[in-house]
Amino acid sequence: MLKQIEGSYAVAEVVSQCRPNVISAYPITPQTHIVEGLADIVGAGRLDAEFVNVESEFSAASVVLGASAAGARAYTATTSQGLLLMSEVIYCIAGMRLPIVLTCANRAISAPLSIWNDQQDSMAVRDAGWIQLHAEDNQEASDLHIQAFKIAEQTFLPVMVCMDGFILTHAFEPVDIPEQKQVDDFLPAFKPRHIVDPRWPRGIGLFADPRFYMETRYILHRALEKSEETIKEVSSEFAKAFGRESGGFIKTYKLEEADVVVISMGSVVGTIKELIDQLEEEGKKVGLLQICSYRPFPRKAVYNALKDKMNIVVLEKCISLGRGGILASDVRWSFPRAEKKDRNISSFVAGLGGRNISTDDLRYMVEKVAKEPVEFEFLGLREELIAEKDM
Amino acid sequence: MKEQSKYLEGVDKKDLFSSGHRACGGCGQALAARLVADAAGENTIACVATGCLEVFSSPYPDPSWRIPFLHSLFENAAAVASGVDAAYKALKKGPVNIIAQGGDGSTADIGFQSISGMFERGHNVLYVCYDNEAYMNTGVQRSSFTPYGARTTTTPTGNTTRKKNMPMLAADHGISYVATATVDDFRDLQMKIRKALTIEGPKYIHILAPCPLGWGHHGELTVEICRLAKDTGLFPIYEIVDGKVTNVRKIPVKVPVEEYLKPQGRFKHLFKKGVPSKVVDEIQEIANQNIERFNL
Numbered sequence: 001m002l003k004q005i006e007g008s009y010a011v012a013e014v015v016s017q018c019r020p021n022v023i024s025a026y027p028i029t030p031q032t033h034i035v036e037g038l039a040d041i042v043g044a045g046r047l048d049a050e051f052v053n054v055e056s057e058f059s060a061a062s063v064v065l066g067a068s069a070a071g072a073r074a075y076t077a078t079t080s081q082g083l084l085l086m087s088e089v090i091y092c093i094a095g096m097r098l099p100i101v102l103t104c105a106n107r108a109i110s111a112p113l114s115i116w117n118d119q120q121d122s123m124a125v126r127d128a129g130w131i132q133l134h135a136e137d138n139q140e141a142s143d144l145h146i147q148a149f150k151i152a153e154q155t156f157l158p159v160m161v162c163m164d165g166f167i168l169t170h171a172f173e174p175v176d177i178p179e180q181k182q183v184d185d186f187l188p189a190f191k192p193r194h195i196v197d198p199r200w201p202r203g204i205g206l207f208a209d210p211r212f213y214m215e216t217r218y219i220l221h222r223a224l225e226k227s228e229e230t231i232k233e234v235s236s237e238f239a240k241a242f243g244r245e246s247g248g249f250i251k252t253y254k255l256e257e258a259d260v261v262v263i264s265m266g267s268v269v270g271t272i273k274e275l276i277d278q279l280e281e282e283g284k285k286v287g288l289l290q291i292c293s294y295r296p297f298p299r300k301a302v303y304n305a306l307k308d309k310m311n312i313v314v315l316e317k318c319i320s321l322g323r324g325g326i327l328a329s330d331v332r333w334s335f336p337r338a339e340k341k342d343r344n345i346s347s348f349v350a351g352l353g354g355r356n357i358s359t360d361d362l363r364y365m366v367e368k369v370a371k372e373p374v375e376f377e378f379l380g381l382r383e384e385l386i387a388e389k390d391m
Numbered sequence: 392m393k394e395q396s397k398y399l400e401g402v403d404k405k406d407l408f409s410s411g412h413r414a415c416g417g418c419g420q421a422l423a424a425r426l427v428a429d430a431a432g433e434n435t436i437a438c439v440a441t442g443c444l445e446v447f448s449s450p451y452p453d454p455s456w457r458i459p460f461l462h463s464l465f466e467n468a469a470a471v472a473s474g475v476d477a478a479y480k481a482l483k484k485g486p487v488n489i490i491a492q493g494g495d496g497s498t499a500d501i502g503f504q505s506i507s508g509m510f511e512r513g514h515n516v517l518y519v520c521y522d523n524e525a526y527m528n529t530g531v532q533r534s535s536f537t538p539y540g541a542r543t544t545t546t547p548t549g550n551t552t553r554k555k556n557m558p559m560l561a562a563d564h565g566i567s568y569v570a571t572a573t574v575d576d577f578r579d580l581q582m583k584i585r586k587a588l589t590i591e592g593p594k595y596i597h598i599l600a601p602c603p604l605g606w607g608h609h610g611e612l613t614v615e616i617c618r619l620a621k622d623t624g625l626f627p628i629y630e631i632v633d634g635k636v637t638n639v640r641k642i643p644v645k646v647p648v649e650e651y652l653k654p655q656g657r658f659k660h661l662f663k664k665g666v667p668s669k670v671v672d673e674i675q676e677i678a679n680q681n682i683e684r685f686n687l
């Protein structure tokens with residue numbers, strides 16, 4: 001049913017329709033409305049779940065770890081400092097192959113303190129062994145959660161659904177909230193693989209000496225690569241069952257004819273599409289490649305889609321300080337070395353700490369790379385605030 | 392022989408924590424963990440923190456545990472156990488004994504917050520702390536349970552602070568059952584485990600678990616060292632039931648702290664040329680305070 005609803009509450013509704021047994025979270029802006037929404041749903045008796053109010057994100061992640069290891073479908077949500085505080089547990093959850101779903105309401109990282117959006121937080125744990133899916137809008141954010149539980153429970157990999165803080169979490173948009181029955185038909189009951197249960201005494205989380213550790217990492221890496229199939233399958237099953245496209249590996253917009261291709265992920269693709277339409281009217285051919293699954297990284301899909309494109313620009317809301325664009329590195333790595341020679345892949349960082357990314361900023365970027373490749377640039381910097389002596 | 396069998400009377404021995412582990416000879420913690428598992432019985436889940444116990448008992452592929460065992464990190468055993476408890480409630484499974492376990496470091500220092508949270512939320516979890524008074528797994532560094540005067544690798548001239556009083560801190564959370572125990576009295580230790588497991592909600596048991604490697608005593612002396620810890624007054628044995636201290640073990644014949652300190656390498660520097668330093672007097676004062684406070 002189409003509902004005018006805040007993004008966070010839409011996510012709370014669909015997460016509840018996925019019938020998690022255990023929910024545990026700690027409040028942090030801009031994630032709060034999601035867990036408040038779920039607390040209301042549980043409080044009203046609409047969802048039969050244990051809602052564990054913990055004393056930190058570290059414990060929230062540990063509670064869902066324990067719950068999942070005991071056979072429960074478990075869910076948590078966080079962002080920014082909370083995700084960093086969880087990070088030790090985040091690695092464990094993946095290493096232990098626990099199919100937990102987490103919403104990351106993407107936000108900048110301190111210092112300086114900023115509650116506003118960028119994507120540095122989920123990037124900081126990109127190597128932990130989680131599937132990371134990025135939502136473009138609130139419909140997709142909602143839909144991705146339904147898919148996330150299914151993907152997680154089929155692959156025994158945890159899934160992080162990333163949605164831009166405030167821009168999505170606090171936006172009122174019409175969202176189609178499915179009927180409970182549709183979700184029940186789509187998402188089978190969780191069948192755990194290994195659980196702590198006195199009926200089958202076994203150890204979970206054993207200690208691995210150098211004879212065994214590396215294989216666990218290899219297996220986890222391969223499992224993530226293999227999850228590509230599941231992510232695609234679940235996305236197309238979803239399209240069949242719910243009648244709309246959501247998720248998947250990559251998406252493209254006006255790519256075929258494009259002379260310049262912008263690559264990005266998250267809510268900013270909406271603004272990019274707007275610009276593409278404007279430029280089209282001016283006779284300029286620009287296309288979009290949207291990364292939906294950041295981990296596993298859609299290397300082949302990016303390559304296949306952009307084989308013939310010679311002018312590519314990556315726009316991202318995060319940075320590897322002292323190095324440059326993170327997504328840009330992934331994209332550059334997607335093309336065989338020999339083919340890179342005359343292919344330009346420019347890299348722009350934008351929107352850090354909630355800095356607005358306007359169509360004018362994007363126009364400047366696209367026009368600039370149409371003339372010459374850009375190794376790395378901060379988009380939308382306020383030069384007047386920067387002094388050489390501070391660097 | 393007769394002595395021995397009398398000693399073990401009423402002691403549960405189910406081998407749920409097998410002896411095939413890699414602990415040092417005379418490890419108090421290995422002994423304690425076995426007593427805990429055997430007293431708790433098969434219907435138990437152990438949520439263990441990183442530390443000596445976890446490292447010596449859970450190497451892949453042959454862990455020592457014959458009850459379900461769950462480990463993830465150093466500082467979250469209580470939170471993980473909370474999650475298991477929540478799952479059992481949500482899935483309407485159980486009843487089951489959930490026992491979170493960790494060393495003094497994981498309990499009183501880095502994991503303090505997660506334990507406090509577990510107590511305060513009222514999970515049906517028994518937390519057992521194996522107190523060997525330092526971070527042994529990483530090579531005998533000081534913890535907030537390291538006693539006054541003791542040498543560790545990070546207090547090379549002797550620890551200058553007093554031991555944190557974890558049983559009282561646990562009790563102040565308003566939990567119904569707190570107890571202390573040592574590994575020289577199997578029956579008392581197991582009785583407390585069994586008793587704790589009959590109580591719904593959070594429980595805390597603090598076990599003194601001598602570490603021959605870190606304390607510098609002979610492995611065969613582990614049990615004797617425990618007796619001395621009790622009879623000097625340095626480690627009082629009691630229960631706190633619904634906030635009230637009860638069942639305090641009376642010291643049969645009080646022993647000066649010197650007798651406890653002398654067999655341990657970590658206190659050797661307090662007896663240069665056989666003469667006790669003034670720190671020994673201060674330790675005696677700590678023992679006296681305990682004797683007075685608990686009427687030992």
Ligand SMILES: Cc1ncc(C[n+]2csc(CCOP(=O)(O)OP(=O)(O)O)c2C)c(N)n1
Nearest residue numbers: 441442443465494495496497525526527528
């Ligand atoms: C976050 C983190 N910090 C530090 C460590 C290293 N570490 C592992 S075990 C340990 C000490 C354990 O001390 P304690 O809890 O007293 O147990 P013991 O080994 O003495 O039985 C330390 C410092 C770790 N594993 N994780």
Ligand code: SF4
Nearest residue numbers: 414415418443602604
């Ligand atoms: S170092 Fe101490 S606690 Fe660790 S196994 Fe050896 S005796 Fe036991």
Ligand SMILES: [Mg+2]
Nearest residue numbers: 494495525527
């Ligand atoms: Mg210790």
